[in-house]
Amino acid sequence: MEFVTNPTxxxxxxxxxxxxxxxxxxxxxxxxNVIKRVIHTSADFDxxxxxxxxxxxxxxxxxxxxxxxxxxxxxxMGRSGxxxxxxxxxxxxxxxxxxxxxxxxxxxxxxxxxxxxAVDRAIETLEKPIIFVVGNAPTAxxxxxxxxxxxxxxxxxxxxxxxxxxxxxxxxELILELDIPHIVARGRKGGSNVAAAICNALLYETAGRD
Amino acid sequence: MEFVTNPTxxxxxxxxxxxxxxxxxxxxxxxxNVIKRVIHTSADFDxxxxxxxxxxxxxxxxxxxxxxxxxxxxxxMGRSGxxxxxxxxxxxxxxxxxxxxxxxxxxxxxxxxxxxxAVDRAIETLEKPIIFVVGNAPTAxxxxxxxxxxxxxxxxxxxxxxxxxxxxxxxxELILELDIPHIVARGRKGGSNVAAAICNALLYETAGRD
Numbered sequence: 001m002e003f004v005t006n007p008t009x010x011x012x013x014x015x016x017x018x019x020x021x022x023x024x025x026x027x028x029x030x031x032x033n034v035i036k037r038v039i040h041t042s043a044d045f046d047x048x049x050x051x052x053x054x055x056x057x058x059x060x061x062x063x064x065x066x067x068x069x070x071x072x073x074x075x076x077m078g079r080s081g082x083x084x085x086x087x088x089x090x091x092x093x094x095x096x097x098x099x100x101x102x103x104x105x106x107x108x109x110x111x112x113x114x115x116x117x118a119v120d121r122a123i124e125t126l127e128k129p130i131i132f133v134v135g136n137a138p139t140a141x142x143x144x145x146x147x148x149x150x151x152x153x154x155x156x157x158x159x160x161x162x163x164x165x166x167x168x169x170x171x172x173e174l175i176l177e178l179d180i181p182h183i184v185a186r187g188r189k190g191g192s193n194v195a196a197a198i199c200n201a202l203l204y205e206t207a208g209r210d
Numbered sequence: 211m212e213f214v215t216n217p218t219x220x221x222x223x224x225x226x227x228x229x230x231x232x233x234x235x236x237x238x239x240x241x242x243n244v245i246k247r248v249i250h251t252s253a254d255f256d257x258x259x260x261x262x263x264x265x266x267x268x269x270x271x272x273x274x275x276x277x278x279x280x281x282x283x284x285x286x287m288g289r290s291g292x293x294x295x296x297x298x299x300x301x302x303x304x305x306x307x308x309x310x311x312x313x314x315x316x317x318x319x320x321x322x323x324x325x326x327x328a329v330d331r332a333i334e335t336l337e338k339p340i341i342f343v344v345g346n347a348p349t350a351x352x353x354x355x356x357x358x359x360x361x362x363x364x365x366x367x368x369x370x371x372x373x374x375x376x377x378x379x380x381x382x383e384l385i386l387e388l389d390i391p392h393i394v395a396r397g398r399k400g401g402s403n404v405a406a407a408i409c410n411a412l413l414y415e416t417a418g419r420d
Contacts, residue, residue, distance in 0.1 A: 003377045005323055005349060014375040043373050043398035044254060077291040077403070113215055139215060163253050165224040167213045188253035193287070193403045 011209075014040055022048060030058045034183065034201040041197035044189070052176060052184045057157060058202065060181040064129035064156040065090050065206045071199065072122040073133045073192075074098060074115060074140040074162075081196025082133075086203035097121045119143040129156040135195025138162050138171035145174045158182045159198050161190030221419075224250055232258060240268045244393065244411040251407035254399070262386060262394045267367060268412065270391040274339035274366040275300050275416045281409065282332040283343045283402075284308060284325060284350040284372075291406025292343075296413035307331045329353040339366040345405025348372050348381035355384045368392045369408050371400030 004010050018036050022045075027035060031053045038047045068091035073079040079096040087094060097103050097118035107117040115137040122130070132155050134140045141160055147153040160175040160182055162168050172184050183198055214220050228246050232255070237245060241263045248257045278301035283289040289306040297304060307313050307328035317327040325347040332340070342365050344350045351370055357363040370385040370392055372378045382394050393408055 003348070003352060003380070007323075010374075010376045017375040040375070041373065042252075042401060043375070043378075077287055077406070080290045081287040081402070113217075138213070142213060163251065164220075165227040165250070165253070166220045168253075170213070191252060191403050192291070193401050196287070 033205055034198055037197045037201040038194050041193050046189060050185045050187050050189055052186050054182045057181045057183050061157040061202045062206045064131055065092055065202055067129050068092055069129040069131050070095060070126040071131050071133055074137045075192045078133055078135045078192035078195045081193060083200050083203055086207040089207040095122060113139055115139040116143040123147055123153055131157045133159045133195045133199050135161050135190060135192035138167035141171040141175055148178055148180055155180060159195055161185040161194045163189055163191040243415055244408055247407045247411040248404055251403050256399060260395045260397050260399055262396050264392045267391045267393050271367040271412045272416045274341055275302055275412055277339050278302055279339040279341050280305060280336040281341045281343055284347045285402050288343055288345045288402035288405045291403060293410050293413055296417040299417040305332060323349055325349040326353040333357055333363055341367045343369045343405045343409050345371050345400060345402035348377035351381040351385055358388055358390055365390060369405055371395040371404045373400040
């Protein structure tokens, strides 16, 4: 059997196939790369319908990355899926507070969940530009929403794509209400892989694809 | 808005909803937990049709885990999605060779891809029981296939769930041909998240769910 083995060639060919399979569908050209990269990472064309972009979300995200954004993920899995070469090129840094002993301690003291405490710690300790990349925990989105509505916190971009059956749809609808730049996978679908793919699409558009 | 926040309660409720949504469909009871956990991680019911289990694959995988298996992933993302508490309880260890400087060096010397070299290094350096968990690289499956067919290598279990558009379907069909225990997501779908979910389903059945 003959296989294409050059990674660049594989990725190019994959994106061509995705374009073909999307057929005549029309998308905002600014969002197309993100949509295609999510389909590339999931082989799931539902994302052509599910992904919701607030006005200029992609441009705003790229601007934040160009300025060396702090990128906060809710899981180590999401964090580990974000391309390290592109991060380094732009001087961006990823953070995930969920496993930090400090967060565990504060969560224990306050009786909050670790996902909520992790959001608070990120907001308290990191400087802007700041992008939240949430692929797993609806409670992370809920806590972000509270910080935004109650305390006037303004992240540069929220990538809101938790997956699942409980609280997930509702937590994403909360983010859609906000006047904060966002990219949301409406409905049940999403995941840490989808979160990382969206972040990578923005990174590659900003830093180039090596 | 009222949200369920207890993680165990959320997981239990999610699995109830998945059971309801699967309706009257019949599955081999041995495979049901794996199928449900993959749907839980993707919210994608296509996996009820896509997942193919060789005879007793789940029981064989659990036996390997009980004996402190070496678990080899093709990506750091897949590795980071595997539950650490369950691994520790069973004395299992995860490995991912893709980023190792040694693999990079050998790949350079031999002109092979890193994914192929990483499979060879795992086979050369790790003892059985050994489980391969492949969520990304078709070339890792192809190299595994070659080691099995040409060199008589016998892994205890292969979880073969790369996602994508190039080489992916074909590489999974190769594994389906083999007389080696396997769990395969037939077709284009899969991913590191799906790979980790399958591994976790087996881990939780073996170690319990904390």
